[in-house]
Amino acid sequence: VxxxxxxxxxxxxxxxxxxxxxxxxxxxxxxxxxxxxxxxxxxxxxxxxxxxxxxxxxxxxxxxxxxxxxxxxxxxxxxxxxxxxxxxxxxxxxxxxxxxxxxxxxxxxxxxxxxxxxFPFAVVWGYAEAIRRMGGRIHTFTEVVGFETILDRITAVETNRGKFECDIVVNACGVDSPKLAEFVGEKLPNEPEKHEIIATQPLRIFLKTAVIPMDTSLFVTQMLRGEVVSCVGLPKRQEPNIKGSLEFLKYISGILCRLFPRLSGVSILRHWAGYYDITPDTNPILGPLGKWSNFYQLSGFMGHGFMMAPAVGRRYAEWILFGKHGDWVDRFRHDRFEKGKLDTESMIIG
Ligand SMILES: Cc1cc2nc3c(=O)[nH]c(=O)nc-3n(C[C@H](O)[C@H](O)[C@H](O)COP(=O)(O)OP(=O)(O)OC[C@H]3O[C@@H](n4cnc5c(N)ncnc54)[C@H](O)[C@@H]3O)c2cc1C
Incomplete structure (x- = not known):
């Protein structure tokens, strides 16, 4: 791998x-x-x-x-x-x-x-170490810029650091996945949507549970190291820049201080943004794409992709290695959009 x-x-x-x-x-x-x-x-x-x-x-x-x-x-x-x-x-x-x-x-x-x-960073680092231990290679700072193909097969991945022959390609490039699909003439319906998030100074633990007030769909929790982490969606978030905004800081501070008055006066130490990878029915897109027999899609994870990654990763590996998968896969295939079989998730937050 x-x-x-x-x-x-x-x-x-x-x-x-x-x-x-x-x-x-x-x-x-x-x-x-x-x-x-x-x-x-x-x-x-x-x-x-x-x-x-x-x-x-x-x-x-x-x-x-x-x-x-x-x-x-x-x-x-x-x-x-x-x-x-x-x-x-x-x-x-x-x-x-x-x-x-x-x-x-x-x-x-x-x-x-x-x-x-x-802690998301630790999960990625842990998996990366395990992949290396098991003989896999991780090429960072290596951008995929195209694919070589013969008939219905991808035969090599072209990168800015050379060409790699391949048996199977999995396109797991998050919001950039549509660009890679385009390299082989396929179209994905995903759209990036900007979301912002903050972390406060560490505080003595007062919040052991995550809280989601459904009047705003805000998410707030306190991490083991004491910082309060919180995010909330703002409307119209298709901007191409990935910077935090003052508009967001004002909005989220107001909600947080109403919900937990003790947070007034607490410092926000970090404020950053990222993209949700949005699909038309709020579910991921998995499996073979278009006419290709060995080009697999693994994207469209919205604002809940990390939490499903361990299960999706294990099941996906079994699918690719042994051809084994349950019914759930059929509901997440790309062709569901043509067939009109959509099962939308209503509990999207943040
Ligand atoms: C503010 C915010 C809060 C969130 N909170 C939660 C949460 O609490 N729980 C949860 O489960 N999910 C949460 N999510 C969603 C979650 O982060 C995502 O669903 C998940 O991380 C998506 O993983 P991914 O691997 O598909 O995409 P990514 O993590 O974006 O990985 C794709 C990678 O592909 C790389 N790439 C792109 N193009 C190329 C190329 N041409 N060549 C090589 N590499 C390329 C990119 O650099 C990137 O690192 C949140 C998202 C945001 C933005």
């Missing part, structure tokens, strides 16, 4: 993500994938030999209307039927769980204690 990365490891969305993993989703496929990933994150230090700073403090969704509650009751029933023991919490239970939270306007919440957080 050879991996080509045009910059350094973690330079794309993976090194810009919030490090959250939850099993609270609204489709069976996503619930199933995140359940498997959570188990893999828990075993990661033993299996991969690297500390991924994984902590299962739970995710708490805050609901602000009876309509929202009715919608979440159905979603929680689905999660329970898939073996995820999410519970509906009363406001009194929410206050006991997160005493410093402002619950004004909250009518109820949903909570699953098996959800949690990890």
């Amino acid at each position: 050879a991996i080509f990365e045009k910059s350094h490891l973690n330079s794309g969305a993976s090194g810009r993500c919030g490090g959250g993993i939850r099993q609270q989703w609204s489709t069976e496929d996503n619930i199933d994938l995140m359940k498997e990933s959570a188990r893999q994150f828990a075993r990661f230090p033993q299996e991969v030999g690297f500390n991924n700073w994984f902590r299962q403090g739970g995710y708490l969704f805050l609901l602000y209307s009876d309509d929202q509650l009715a919608q979440f009751e159905k979603i929680v029933a689905l999660q329970n039927s898939c073996g995820v023991p999410t519970r509906i919490l009363s406001v009194a239970e929410i206050r006991r769980l997160v005493p410093e939270l402002n619950t004004d306007g909250v009518v109820a919440g949903t909570y699953h204690k098996g959800d949690g957080s990890f």
